[in-house]
Amino acid sequence: MSAWERPWCGRVTRENLGQKVELVGWVRRRRDLGGLIFADLRDRTGLVQLVFEDEMVAAGEQLSGQDVIRVRGVVRPRAEGQANPNLATGEIEIRVSELEILTESETPPFVIEDDTNASEDLRLTYRYLDLRRPVMTANLVLRHRIVAETRRYFDEMEFIEVETPILTRSTPEGARDFLVPSRLHKGAFYALPQSPQLFKQLLQVAGLGRYIQIARCFRDEDLRADRQPEFTQIDVEASFVREEDIFVLTEGLFRRIFPLAGIPFPAKVPRLDYFEAMERFGSDRPDTRFGLELVELGPLCEGCGFQVLENAAATGRVKGLVLPGGAALSRKQLDQLSDFVKPYGAAGLLWFKRTENGVASPAKKALGEAGAARFLDAAGAGEGDLLLAVGGSEKVVFASLGALRVELAKEHGLIPGGRHDFLWVTGFPLLEWSEEDGRFYACHHPFTSPLPEDAGRLESDPGSVRARAYDIVMDGVELGGGSIRIHDPALQRRMFRALGIGEEEANARFGFLLEAFRYGVPPHGGIALGLDRIVMLMAGRDSIRDVIAFPKTTSGSCLLTGAPAGVDPAQLKELGLKP
RNA sequence: GGGGUCGUAGUUCAGUUGGUUAGAACGCCGGCCUGUCACGCCGGAGGUCGAGGGUUCGAGUCCCUUCGGCCCCGCCA
Numbered sequence: 001m002s003a004w005e006r007p008w009c010g011r012v013t014r015e016n017l018g019q020k021v022e023l024v025g026w027v028r029r030r031r032d033l034g035g036l037i038f039a040d041l042r043d044r045t046g047l048v049q050l051v052f053e054d055e056m057v058a059a060g061e062q063l064s065g066q067d068v069i070r071v072r073g074v075v076r077p078r079a080e081g082q083a084n085p086n087l088a089t090g091e092i093e094i095r096v097s098e099l100e101i102l103t104e105s106e107t108p109p110f111v112i113e114d115d116t117n118a119s120e121d122l123r124l125t126y127r128y129l130d131l132r133r134p135v136m137t138a139n140l141v142l143r144h145r146i147v148a149e150t151r152r153y154f155d156e157m158e159f160i161e162v163e164t165p166i167l168t169r170s171t172p173e174g175a176r177d178f179l180v181p182s183r184l185h186k187g188a189f190y191a192l193p194q195s196p197q198l199f200k201q202l203l204q205v206a207g208l209g210r211y212i213q214i215a216r217c218f219r220d221e222d223l224r225a226d227r228q229p230e231f232t233q234i235d236v237e238a239s240f241v242r243e244e245d246i247f248v249l250t251e252g253l254f255r256r257i258f259p260l261a262g263i264p265f266p267a268k269v270p271r272l273d274y275f276e277a278m279e280r281f282g283s284d285r286p287d288t289r290f291g292l293e294l295v296e297l298g299p300l301c302e303g304c305g306f307q308v309l310e311n312a313a314a315t316g317r318v319k320g321l322v323l324p325g326g327a328a329l330s331r332k333q334l335d336q337l338s339d340f341v342k343p344y345g346a347a348g349l350l351w352f353k354r355t356e357n358g359v360a361s362p363a364k365k366a367l368g369e370a371g372a373a374r375f376l377d378a379a380g381a382g383e384g385d386l387l388l389a390v391g392g393s394e395k396v397v398f399a400s401l402g403a404l405r406v407e408l409a410k411e412h413g414l415i416p417g418g419r420h421d422f423l424w425v426t427g428f429p430l431l432e433w434s435e436e437d438g439r440f441y442a443c444h445h446p447f448t449s450p451l452p453e454d455a456g457r458l459e460s461d462p463g464s465v466r467a468r469a470y471d472i473v474m475d476g477v478e479l480g481g482g483s484i485r486i487h488d489p490a491l492q493r494r495m496f497r498a499l500g501i502g503e504e505e506a507n508a509r510f511g512f513l514l515e516a517f518r519y520g521v522p523p524h525g526g527i528a529l530g531l532d533r534i535v536m537l538m539a540g541r542d543s544i545r546d547v548i549a550f551p552k553t554t555s556g557s558c559l560l561t562g563a564p565a566g567v568d569p570a571q572l573k574e575l576g577l578k579p
Numbered sequence: 580g581g582g583g584u585c586g587u588a589g590u591u592c593a594g595u596u597g598g599u600u601a602g603a604a605c606g607c608c609g610g611c612c613u614g615u616c617a618c619g620c621c622g623g624a625g626g627u628c629g630a631g632g633g634u635u636c637g638a639g640u641c642c643c644u645u646c647g648g649c650c651c652c653g654c655c656a
Contacts, residue, residue: 033619034612049616057613065606082614090616107607110590113617117591117605121648175655195656221655222580285656343582343652403651444656471656481656530656543649554649 010046012089016075023048023094024102026132027067028112030060039063041071041094044137049084049093059099066105066112072098120545124559127550139547143535146257147214150234153256157249159212159236164199166192166216171509173446175219178229186576192218195528197445198513200237201485204524205516211237214531223554225543226477226533230552234534236482237526243470243484246527247424250472250480253529254422261538263420269472273427282319282402284428287476288421290414292405294319295379297389306366309350312391319390319397320350322379323408326386327353327360340407341390344400352376352387406476420537422474430454430467431498439500444469446499446510447492448483449525455491462498468525479534482527489517 001022009025028040028047037052037060050071052060063069073096084090109126110118114135123130130136151161170177170191177191193199195217203211215235223229234253238245251269258265270288277286280293297320301313312318323329329337338349352361352375359372367375379387390400409415430450431440440462442448450458454465471481486492492514496506507514532544545551552558572578 029616029618031615031618032612033615036613036615038615038618040616051614053613079614082616084616087616107589111606119586119591119648122590124648219655222653224655225650227655345652399652478656528656553647555647557647559648 008045009041009043009048010088012048012075012092012094014077014091017077017092019075020072021075021094022070022072024070025068026105027063027065027069029065030063032061037061037063038093041069044141046088046134048089049078049087050096051093052096052099056096056099060096062101063099064105064107066108068102068105070100070102071096121553121559124545124551124553127560131549136546139535139539139541140549142261142539143531143547145260146535146538147531149257149260150214150253151212153253154210154212154236157210157252159210159238160208161212161214162203162208164193164196164213164215168193168199171198173442175221178218178220181575181577183575194219195233196235197447198510200235200526201447201513201524202516204237204239205519205521207239207522209239209522211235211526215528223552223556225545226536228532228544228548228551229556231544231548232531234480234529234531235526236528237524239522239524241484241523241525243426243468243525246470246482246484246525250527250529257534258420258538261540263538266422269422269424271424271426274425274429274466275427277425278398282398282400282405283476284425285471285473285476285478286402286423286425287406287409287415288423289416289419289475290409292321292323292409292414294321294401294405297375297378300375300378301391304367304371306363306371308347309363309389309391316391316393317397319401320375320379320387321401321405321408322381323386323388323412324382325384326388327355327384329353329386337388337404337408341400341404344403345396346390346392346400348390349400349404350389350391352379352381352389354381354383354385354387356383420475422472425471425473426469427451428467428469428471429463430465430469431462433463440498442495442499443467444481444483446495446501447485447513449486449491450495458494458498470527472527472529474537477533477537478530479537480527480529482525484523484525487517487521487523489514492517 006022006024007016009023012021023041025041025043028042031038035057037057039050039052039060040047041050050073071094073094075092076095078091078093108129110116110122110129112129112132114133116133131140154161167180167190170179170189171194175194177194180190180192182188182190196213196215200211213235215233216230217233218230220229221227236249251265255265272286274284277284280286282294297318298313301309301318304310309318334351341349350361350363352359352363352372354376359369359376361372364372375389376387381387388404390397429443430448432443434441444467449468451466451468457465467483469481469483472479486495532547535547536544539547541547550558550560557564569578
């Protein structure tokens with residue numbers, strides 16, 4: 001029987017009753033009843049029950065877990081009352097008449113089941129066994145379907161998939177580059193791309209019009225649960241487009257892929273201004289599935305009598321949020337919340353409780369009962385509620401309350417199960433001032449176009465200029481972002497000037513792009529979507545490692561291969577890195 | 580670069596104020612068992628307590644150093 005005709009284990013059903021079939025797969029579990037042996041045979045599609053009886057019992061006794069076998073047998077219905085409703089193949093079984101053990105397996109280092117309790121480092125060391133677990137296999141299958149649907153969608157939209165170089169040129173600004181030494185040019189280096197940004201813009205100059213790439217990107221920065229040093233973007237760029245076009249295009253894609261995981265995509269995706277997002281949620285990627293919105297407390301602090309608040313309001317911001325029913329929190333719990341907020345730079349967390357006995361707060365002594373009550377009133381806190389406040393620089397207040405908001409929602413189960421919120425965040429600042437370096441940096445990248453109505457202030461008040469940039473956010477996770485690019489060479493020069501990049505430096509770094517723009521550049525823009533994060537959210541996982549076949553640990557090593565590793569001194573010599 | 584947390588049998592964990600022979604479950608091995616699907620029952624093997632050093636009559640337990648996993652801040656869209 002040809003390999004392509006042989007049925008998958010998980011797809012043998014009543015339809016096949018009475019047929020003689022050949023099956024291959026891994027032995028999952030043997031149930032030896034003495035004169036009768038059951039075993040599960042599995043492949044990536046699922047499992048089917050094998051029966052060894054009469055003359056086959058002796059053969060069945062040889063099997064052990066994870067052996068790879070080929071069997072022939074007849075598909076027959078299970079005995080009366082013995083069907084397993086939990087299995088797609090639960091109504092049938094294979095009465096084995098021929099068994100061939102193709103390879104034997106040693107006892108695996110952990111149980112290859114969905115509910116394995118193996119630690120993640122063990123799973124990563126034996127990733128091929130981990131991926132054999134049905135949940136992990138399902139993640140890879142889902143990822144494949146998303147990618148396949150993405151390619152289908154963009155093909156229908158007449159986008160062209162183009163591969164861009166992996167060995168490219170280091171582009172400063174942004175993340176740290178991975179470098180690859182050149183053998184032919186000793187002392188010179190390629191860089192791995194942080195994204196195909198410049199190439200996809202050049203493809204617009206080339207007249208391609210609509211570009212898509214499932215692109216691998218590399219950034220040499222510290223890792224997180226949702227950050228790997230190499231990751232995959234759905235990279236998109238198109239000519240003669242405006243923001244609306246990109247929104248429609250992206251929503252159209254999501255409307256096609258999210259249903260693959262049973263997640264409906266809304267007819268309309270709300271838009272949220274960046275500054276409003278920060279004021280209301282303390283984050284530019286807010287999770288809008290729950291409330292706990294930030295409230296303004298600054299004006300109340302002026303002359304309130306509590307020195308700490310007066311100072312904070314005078315030099316920065318004071319904001320808070322109300323946890324309904326939070327007055328029941330213990331002193332210990334409040335201390336823990338205070339500790340939670342400290343890594344974000346908050347000096348402390350000030351709390352106000354409204355109880356049936358009045359107001360309780362460490363600030364009550366300084367503010368008085370009525371003064372403290374005014375804070376609760378302003379925040380809209382009712383009886384039994386808790387107001388948590390942070391004062392300090394705007395950055396610290398937003399960062400700490402934004403994180404606290406999410407933490408409280410998780411801790412108190414305020415996130416509705418099964419709900420998913422999508423939104424566009426727009427109106428980002430174009431530039432961000434760096435105190436350390438005493439210069440502006442591009443929030444997105446140096447080719448992002450300013451809003452036309454703000455562009456006039458590029459020289460007079462650069463910090464106030466907003467960008468034609470946008471992010472798409474799902475459940476508090478940034479799925480991707482993009483912008484309409486600068487296509488006017490004069491505007492690009494002004495942008496470089498605002499960034500403190502001189503003519504000479506700009507030519508040295510991005511000369512090829514500027515040169516290209518001299519020969520007829522169409523207005524263009526695009527977006528890059530984080531495929532790993534999209535798959536992670538669709539699969540309902542907390543880490544992108546679960547949707548990447550061979551991920552790195554948080555220290556950037558691969559426990560399976562041992563990368564990164566030392567190399568032969570001869571290799572270094574060849575590269576001119578060692579004498 | 581910084582903070583937190585974990586590391587004991589193949590695996591996941593327990594291990595008291597420092598005290599004799601480091602336990603449990605699952606897995607594995609052997610035996611019995613003809614309708615199991617987390618099969619069941621009986622028996623057995625299996626340990627550099629992450630590594631190195633120190634304190635102590637005595638260290639899985641206390642101290643120092645170090646390695647590794649995970650989470651977070653910084654960093655990174």
